[in-house]
Amino acid sequence: MRSIFYVLALTLIVASPSGEARVIPDPDQKPAPGNEARQTPLHLANYSPSVNYQLQCLGCHLTNGEGAPRHDIPMMKGFVGNFLKVEGGREFLIQVPGASLSALNNQQLAELLNWMLRDDGIAGGSAPKNFKPYTEQEVETNRGVMIKDLIGHRQNLIEQIRNLNIEIPASVIQ
Ligand code: HEC
Structure with a gap:
């Protein structure tokens, strides 16, 4: 009876290191054939805006900017341009x-x-x-300025849009 215990213990000791090794990445692992080139970081890749949207925005905003109001992602579809009509909205x-x-x-x-x-x-x-397209320079100037009270700031912009008699659909989130 005791010998079964020893055999079992020995099996476990022998088996465990290799079991662990399987989940530790192999530092010498080579890329799969045909996949040797290093991945290009996104800011250096020349993807089109629609591909960049898919890679960076679609996960939250969905394919056509429908958003997911139930998860606090506002709908941009058919609305987002209204932000350009009020002070601070462009930035x-x-x-x-x-x-x-x-x-x-x-x-x-x-x-x-x-x-x-x-x-x-x-x-x-x-x-x-009369929308004037954004330029690289304009993004550079404004990008690093953090919005302190994001929710309040956004509510204020929505309020300004409402004051222009523009209807705010519920899915835009107020
Ligand atoms: C992790 C989820 C998430 C991702 C990814 C994301 N957003 Fe958003 N976005 C939000 C949320 C939530 C809001 C509402 C304001 C806030 O709370 O940030 C928002 C608001 C916006 C707005 C203003 C519209 C409004 O009604 O407030 C724009 C424009 C926008 N996002 C553009 C983008 C772009 C462009 C990308 C990709 C480069 C992107 N977002 C990626 C979650 C996301």
């Missing part, structure tokens, strides 16, 4: 954490915002007709 679109803290460089973020604000894009005609 807000750069400074909102999802945009300012993204892995995109300033040029890419400017292009992404311009792409979102197109009439046939997420903004869906909500941007002012």
Whole structure:
């Protein structure tokens, strides 16, 4: 009976290091064939704005900017351009954490915002007709300025938009 115990204990001792080794990454592991090139960091990759949106924004804002109001992600579809009609709104679109803290460089973020604000894009005609596209320089100037009271600041912008007699859909979150 006792010998069974010893055999079992010995088996466990012998088996455990190799069991562990399987979950520790092998530092000498080589990439799979055909996958040897190092991955290009996003800020150096020349992806289109729509691909950058998919990689950096879609996870929260969903494909067409529908958002997920149940999870506090506001709907941007057909609305986001209204922020450009009120004071501070233009900077807000750069400074909102999802945009300012993204892995995109300033040029890419400017292009992404311009792409979102197109009439046939997420903004869906909500941007002012005389909208001047964002530039790399403008993103650089505003990006690092942190919004102190994000919720209050956003509420204030929404209130200014409401004062222009623009309807605020519930999914935009107030
Ligand atoms: C982790 C989730 C998340 C990701 C990823 C994200 N956002 Fe957002 N975004 C939010 C939330 C939540 C808000 C509402 C304001 C806030 O609380 O930050 C918001 C608000 C915005 C707004 C202002 C619209 C409004 O109604 O407040 C813009 C513009 C925006 N995001 C752009 C982007 C862009 C561009 C990206 C990708 C580069 C991005 N976001 C990635 C969660 C996210």
